[in-house]
Amino acid sequence: MHIDIDKDVCIGAGQCAMAAPGVFTQDDDGFSTLVPGREDSHGDSMVREAARACPVSAITVSETVG
Numbered sequence: 001m002h003i004d005i006d007k008d009v010c011i012g013a014g015q016c017a018m019a020a021p022g023v024f025t026q027d028d029d030g031f032s033t034l035v036p037g038r039e040d041s042h043g044d045s046m047v048r049e050a051a052r053a054c055p056v057s058a059i060t061v062s063e064t065v066g
Helices: 015-019 047-053
Strands: 002-005 024-026 032-034 059-062
Touching: 002 032, 015 024, 015 047, 047 059
Parallel strands: none
Antiparallel strands: 002 059, 024 032
8 A cells, every 4th residue: 555645735734643643743833644653554445535635635555566
């Protein structure tokens, strides 16, 4: 699974960090970022829910092919 956060779109609402705190956090400016080491979100079932919860659709989740 690959997660992308569009930093130009993110408004720092924090819905992703509330939905999947093991994968998403907020940086010093309040914008969403991935928890270090969780870039592939392996095993976290809430990642897609976190993407859906984003009010500005700044998060995209795609399956990695391999």
